[in-house]
Amino acid sequence: MPKLSLSARVLWLTSLGLLLVTLAGLLFQVRSQVESERQAAEDNIRSVAAALLPVLRQTLVVGDIETVQQTLDSVGRYRGLARIVVYQAVPYQVIAQTRGKGADTVISAPAWFTGLLNEEIASYQSTITLGGITYAELLIEPSLAMVVENAWQVSRQALIASLVFLIGLVVLLGMMLRQGLKPLTGLAQTVKRFGDGELSERATVAGPPEIASTAAAFNQMAASIEELLAKVRVSEQTNRRLALVVEQSDDAILTLDLEGHVLSWNQGAERLYGYPAQEVMGRSVGFLLPDSRQGELAQWLDRVRHAIAGTRFESQLLTRDARLLDVSISASPLFDADGKRIGEINIGHDISERKAMARALHMAKDAAETANRAKSEFLANMSHEIRTPMNGILGMTELALDSELTEEQRDYLNIVKSSAEALLTVLNDILDFSKIEAGRLELEHITFELESVVSGAVRTLAIQAKDKGLALEWNIAADVPQFLVGDPARLRQILLNLLGNALKFTERGGVKVQVTVDQHLEHGVRLHLAVSDTGIGIPAEQLDSIFKAFSQVDASMTRRFGGTGLGLSICGRLAEMMGGRIWAESVLGQGSTFHFTVELAVAGAPPAPETETPERSAQAVAATCQVMLVEDVPVNQKLVQALLEKRGYGVTLAQDGEQALALLQQGRQFDLILMDLQMPGLDGYETTVRIREMERGSGRRTPIVAVTASALTTDRERCLALGMDAFMAKPFRADELYAAVERYCPQEG
Structure with a gap:
């Protein structure tokens, strides 16, 4: 029916x-x-x-x-x-x-x-x-x-x-x-044609509201289906292209199931690992791991089951011909249509060449660091070996100059002193340049008076200017702050270098230092310092090169005036470290002006230091001060002992660390210990550590000043860390030695 x-x-x-x-x-x-x-x-x-x-x-x-x-x-x-x-x-x-x-x-x-x-x-x-x-x-x-x-x-x-x-x-x-359901019949026919593949078919929206809305809904659904099918076709085309790209990619692309079995294997994987796809499909990925790395398989499978997109790792994988490759692998999870994790996609890239390069770079870095350490050790040894005899030369020269001499003898000794100081300048330039190149030069930030720095630099070279018949002047503008915060020693070093060069290359006329404010900053000032001379001048084409290391205007300058060619390079680096720059202006035959800027913080006036009359420092202090000198070099022993006894200090000599400890164990008490660092047997570092251990619990702490030919910052930091109180580098001037002793010796009220 x-x-x-x-x-x-x-x-x-x-x-x-x-x-x-x-x-x-x-x-x-x-x-x-x-x-x-x-x-x-x-x-x-x-x-x-x-x-x-x-x-x-x-x-x-x-x-x-x-x-x-x-x-x-x-x-x-x-x-x-x-x-x-x-x-x-x-x-x-x-x-x-x-x-x-x-x-x-x-x-x-x-x-x-x-x-x-x-x-x-x-x-x-x-x-x-x-x-x-x-x-x-x-x-x-x-x-x-x-x-x-x-x-x-x-x-x-x-x-x-x-x-x-x-x-x-x-x-x-x-x-x-009959009339109302007539559009429904048309809709049924439209649906049949649409189902037969005529995707452009649309129903007539007519009839009762219910049927009309149904027809409209069908039309909307048909449009969505047509659009979706178009997207599916585009997606299929894209997938085909992607599949082609994946298959032909140079990278090794493979997919694994949750158990680590190979699901797909592209041509890049065939080329990289040497295995054809039909040979590895369904096999555990462990066949790529050498026997020595089979323990990594569990980690790999754990990544397959839990890794997030973008996980990267590196491994050494085995090719079919038993070669080990360094491979960088990018792993991403693989999901089915329901969003359930079913495995992992691995994209491998051969990084063997990069790894080899990295190993070579690492070896080169190690070699460079070894060479740098060797250079630092060489410089430290050179500094020690040169400064130690230099200390004796300069010290004994000063002692000799204080004695009764003929005019000819005094001239000879002044030549010895100036020659030794020139050699010391060369050594200091080399050490400073080495520290700057290694990034180990650190600036101080202390309050100082600018006028004392500028005037001190000028006074240091005043005798040299007078001997050459040159005028040496300096001027500080009225708006320049009196007290600043920075590194006065390095600022003085720049000025001395520029003034020394100006005097060296000027035969008549004079040299002038001018200090002005270049710009007022939020927390300080930028100073502009200029050193002008009336010397031989510099060719314009060589103005840029004079600030390069080991560079001079021409080779004859070295033979005529001396120098290493490092001074201006060091000045430029120091100016940059202080937030400024250096440059020069010159007219050949008329003179030169060297400019540099530095940024310094402004400080208030520091408290006035407590001073004593020279007579009190030399007599009252010396009368009560007992100094132990721990030094193994006879020349330095004689020099320091002579300088201190000249001022009336009591000096006890110790040849090495063992003798110093023996004196203290005998109950001898000293107001100050001058400690050499480089000694045979027990060096100054270990001796200091043992002295501090002996003093522990006694309530007494004897000041210890390191006296060493090493000028490296690391040595200074090590001395202070081990319990020393101050650091004095050889060669030192007599006034530096006296200042160190007077700082720690007791004074009578």
């Missing part, structure tokens, strides 16, 4: 529903009509009884039975009555009765209709009394047939009207359904 269409089913269901509703309505109407007829019949009986009782009461009192009968016959003609009886109850006796017209009513209603009306109409019964005397009983029975007939006539008319209305409604509904 073919299935009914949607419209037929809707029509049948609607018709059945309407029929049931109509029948229910008719049944309700029939019952209502019967009830209404019954109620009307009962009301009529009561009305008849109300009119009949007075007449019967009067006629029965006089015993006029004939009139009673006539009255009953007259009333019985009413169609709603079936029977009227007047009777005597005890004993029962009918006085008069009549058959009503309603008793002859013929019921034309069908039996099923009569069966639906299970109704009864109550008879009316009343006692006829007068003056308390009962004369008779009145019984009036209504006609049920009349009630049923009346109800049937009304119901039949209603049923006919309902059926006519129902048929018309069903016909109208069928027409509306």
